[in-house]
Amino acid sequence: MRRQIVAVAAVVLFSFAISLGSTRVLAAAIQWSGNAHWYEAVLVPGGTTWTDAENAATSMGGYLATITSEPENDFVYSLISDNSNFWIPLIAGNGGPWLGGYRAESNWAWVTGEPWSYTDFAPGEPNNWDGIENRLQYFQYQGNPTDPTWNDIADDGEVIERGFQLNPGYIVEFNSQPAPEPSTLVLIGTCTISLLTYAWRRRIAK
Numbered sequence: 376m377r378r379q380i381v382a383v384a385a386v387v388l389f390s391f392a393i394s395l396g397s398t399r400v401l402a403a404a405i406q407w408s409g410n411a412h413w414y415e416a417v418l419v420p421g422g423t424t425w426t427d428a429e430n431a432a433t434s435m436g437g438y439l440a441t442i443t444s445e446p447e448n449d450f451v452y453s454l455i456s457d458n459s460n461f462w463i464p465l466i467a468g469n470g471g472p473w474l475g476g477y478r479a480e481s482n483w484a485w486v487t488g489e490p491w492s493y494t495d496f497a498p499g500e501p502n503n504w505d506g507i508e509n510r511l512q513y514f515q516y517q518g519n520p521t522d523p524t525w526n527d528i529a530d531d532g533e534v535i536e537r538g539f540q541l542n543p544g545y546i547v548e549f550n551s552q553p554a555p556e557p558s559t560l561v562l563i564g565t566c567t568i569s570l571l572t573y574a575w576r577r578r579i580a581k
Contacts, residue, residue, distance in 0.1 A: 399431070404553050407450045413549040414440060416454045416472065418461060422541025424531040425510040428473045429486060432547040436554070439475030440546040441485040443493050451546055452513060452523030461544045462515060468497065469515040470526065473545035476511030478503070478527065483511075494525070501527035512542055 404415040417431070425439075432439050442448045455461040455472055462469040475486040478501075483491050497516035501508065507529045514526030531541060 402454070404547075404549060405454065406552070407447065409444070409446050409450065413437075413552055414451055414454060415547045415549070415553070416458075416461065416544060417547060418458075418544045420543075422463075422543050423473075423545065424541060425473050425477070425512075425545075426530055428542070428545035429475070432475075432545065435547055435549075437547040437549040438486050439473055440548040441475045441487050441489050442495070443485075443489055445493065445495070448493070448495055448523050454546065455513070455544070456520055456523070463540050463543060465514075465526070465528075465539060467499070468517050468519070468526075470528065470539070470542060471513030471515065471544075473542055474511045474513065474525070475548070476525070478509035495523060497522075497524035497526055500525065503527060513546075 400418040400420070402416045402418075404413040406413045415435075415437070417428075419428075423431070429439050440451055442451060462471050464470075476483055476491075477486070478484075483494075483501075485491060497514050500514070503509075508527040510528055510530050512526050512528055514524050516522060516524050528542075
């Protein structure tokens with residue numbers, strides 16, 4: 376009977392993985408001691424615009440990560456630096472996950488309204504190519520994975536027009552430890568109930 380219960384659990388969890396992967400793939404949020412905030416890298420199969428990423432981050436109870444110091448930049452970058460799924464080839468390097476910076480007219484700002492004081496743009500950036508680069512992403516200048524630099528790029532149009540795919544992910548920042556998504560809790564609860572019901576029925580049938 377134990378083997379059968381394990382088999383049922385595997386089916387339910389596999390279904391859960393498929394349903395989750397159809398929209399976005401979440402990693403566990405990790406806390407940084409520098410500010411006690413939590414950060415989560417989100418991979419989106421097929422890519423996402425900055426606007427959609429920011430809306431998704433808000434719906435998760437957080438916001439696109441705001442980087443205000445070199446130690447924070449190093450920590451957040453370490454979450455995705457070695458994962459090739461988060462990087463796409465651009466002209467001068469590899470484009471990475473969205474961050475919470477945007478250009479407001481001629482000035483840059485963070486989605487939280489924090490002071491824009493620390494920056495780490497790659498050489499020659501931000502260059503506001505064609506006057507439409509107004510969103511912030513991580514960038515591996517000349518493909519260098521050890522340098523957590525930034526790049527300005529358009530929300531979506533520039534990427535499509537120049538033959539690039541949309542950014543495959545984003546970084547969410549939480550001021551406190553995030554709770555599991557409701558859908559995750561429902562699926563876990565469903566799995567648990569299914570296993571208990573199956574075990575009870577097997578016991579009654581004996």
